[in-house]
Amino acid sequence: MLAKLEEAYHFIFEKALIKEISEVGILKHVEPGEKIIEIGDYVKMMPLLLEGAVKIMRDDKDGDELLLYFLERGDTCAMTLSCCMGQTRSEIRAVAERDTTIIMIPIEKMEEWTSKYKSWRNYVFESYHARLTEMLDTIDTIAFMNMDERLMRYLKDKAKINQHEIVNNTHQQIAYDLHTSRVVISRLLKKLELEGKIKLQRNSIEVLQL
Amino acid sequence: MLAKLEEAYHFIFEKALIKEISEVGILKHVEPGEKIIEIGDYVKMMPLLLEGAVKIMRDDKDGDELLLYFLERGDTCAMTLSCCMGQTRSEIRAVAERDTTIIMIPIEKMEEWTSKYKSWRNYVFESYHARLTEMLDTIDTIAFMNMDERLMRYLKDKAKINQHEIVNNTHQQIAYDLHTSRVVISRLLKKLELEGKIKLQRNSIEVLQL
């Protein structure tokens, strides 16, 4: 564990802190599609991403859902962080996008490290900043862009996150992430294919413009 | 200044910190409609709200704009905070909604207080949490609600913020805040009036269901 931890975080945390993390952190592996946090969960551990990718979703009471953003190595979920500190329930759902390794930190340590390590404080503040920025991005997307632009952007993000130009998704799954219907996605995908931006096959979409 | 500061923040900050704030903070008064921060500004001071209300707006490159949320007494702008720490430019615009008094803190102090005062750390974390929650709310609103619901919600918020059931706004101003057109707002306001939820007059809207 120490090796992976150092690989992902040596630019961010001081040595002593990495050692502490490796001592108290609990390593966890999650499969693609596996839930990490559900809306309404009490959050007792803060997750640091060692490897893989996680997608963060927002749901409303009617079962509608919407993709907020993806997390990658070196990231943590600021919403979770925020819930930990405030002892409130999770406002979001986190689902593994690929094979993912995370390390869970007990919340007691967070308070302690906040006064003890400057690099920890900075990391926490930077995480908040990064997540706020991503939320603004999400807002821009849904407020100012049309569905075809949002779709193309989604495919590019997905290709990047999965490090592969082929996105293995059904149209229905995409529709859920973008909070629209399958028919709309099929329609727009066909349009994007005609424009030469993607290539369609059953269960897979090749993104040509990365 | 000390009196107002204590009135707004005595539940939040310890005495010694309030004293420090009053010593280094710069008091500033802004009129309704006056800009406090513009997108792209370098932020060198962190604002604490003593009195009044501020609206936080997001703009895109095409000049489109969208209301994110309001700030009130005891709040600070986490985006600004985040920009201060990270030395980045502002991603948002802040405009006074009423007569507003703010106190500006030089960023050097923030770092110092973060290690020195636990109440400061908590305040900063809670501010981040509050703002993230509000952003999620904003996302819910634009992703899951229709324009008539958004409009009603906007009017209620506005009435609450201004402590008055009469909202003095032209339809055009509302259209800017909700990122739509004047005609759409006029249409929906008329519908809401027919439903008995509001009462319309020139330059003013009375919100009947608070």
Added chain:
DNA sequence: TTTCTTGTGTAACCCTTGTTACTGTAACCG
């Protein structure tokens, strides 16, 4: 092979929202 299941393509239709254009009217100003 046939059958069943799942995913995709597409047409037809509807609703919400955005656009253009024009009218009326309150308030202000010379």
Added chain:
DNA sequence: CGGTTACAGTAACAAGGGTTACACAAGAAA
């Protein structure tokens, strides 16, 4: 007082996207 400007009401139409329904194809299962 008439003229100007800002604001509001409304009709007619366009566009985006959501809904329903159905056909068809690829794989999986039998």
